[in-house]
Amino acid sequence: MATVIMALLYVLEGAILTVTAVVTGIKHSEFPDVRVGYHVRDAMESKEKWNDANVIAGLVSGVFAVIFFAAAILVYWNRIDTDISIVLFFILSAISIGSVLLIPTYLLKMSARLRKKAKTVIRNILIVIFVIAAAWIGWLCAYYNTKNADNLPSLENLQTEDLDDLVGYQRGQLISVWDQPDDTISIDQDVWHLEGEEYLLVTYGTSGKVKDAEFVIP
Structure with missing residues (x-):
């Protein structure tokens, strides 16, 4: 105040x-x-x-x-x-x-x-x-107004409530903290392996920023 x-x-x-x-x-x-x-x-x-x-x-x-x-x-x-x-x-x-x-x-x-x-x-x-x-x-x-990579949680600690906070981060920022993705589906989608059969699917917008993120089980 x-x-x-x-x-x-x-x-x-x-x-x-x-x-x-x-x-x-x-x-x-x-x-x-x-x-x-x-x-x-x-x-x-x-x-x-x-x-x-x-x-x-x-x-x-x-x-x-x-x-x-x-x-x-x-x-x-x-x-x-x-x-x-x-x-x-x-x-x-x-x-x-x-x-x-x-x-x-x-x-x-x-x-x-x-x-x-x-x-x-x-x-x-x-x-x-x-x-x-x-x-x-x-x-x-x-x-x-720019997302700071220092605030990214580790993949091991990533929770469902953290997914919305990933929106706006640049692909390079994710890689700098999480390393290279385990798979790249397309130029707009990356996949990181979590634990067991669970994966993190990240979708990017036209500017290369995260548009959506979700947990998936193939």
């Missing part, structure tokens, strides 16, 4: 940062109207500074939003210890809040050319982090 709560806290923080990124980076009001956006004195001096400050704040918020969403998945899949996730949450929160508040203010003191370069750098960082996070999440999804 603690894991789910912590994951939700990370998601909530990511959602808040996403809203902040949209409001400041995209939906901020047009200068000289400064009611919606990044409110600091330096940003309100000119249209250029107002736009730069809001875009930078939005990009920084976006970077940390992606980080929080990725961390939420790590926590949910128990890749981070609960105690560590709590400490990490407060550390990331402090860093993200400080960065969103201070980085735009600091860059406003720089020249317009440096601010433009900073926006490009932060935007590239956001893209890289997003791509890495997306690829990593895709890999995790594939990993957790």
Whole structure:
């Protein structure tokens, strides 16, 4: 339960940062109207500074939003210890809040050319982090949805209730644990000898994964 709560806290923080990124980076009001956006004195001096400050704040918020969403998945899949996730949450929160508040203010003191370069750098960082996070999440999804040969029971211990769990395993995974089949009826069917006159008949689908498994006695 603690894991789910912590994951939700990370998601909530990511959602808040996403809203902040949209409001400041995209939906901020047009200068000289400064009611919606990044409110600091330096940003309100000119249209250029107002736009730069809001875009930078939005990009920084976006970077940390992606980080929080990725961390939420790590926590949910128990890749981070609960105690560590709590400490990490407060550390990331402090860093993200400080960065969103201070980085735009600091860059406003720089020249317009440096601010433009900073926006490009932060935007590239956001893209890289997003791509890495997306690829990593895709890999995790594939990993957790792929049958693991380590979970296969031995032939000697195979029970009737285990047969349904065999569905989805690759032929190569069965062979890696059970060795080569005693007989191959066709490209889609293998037979392993169990005890006495009992055999295990495995039928594969078009993708080479187990489609059905049953005990048979010739």
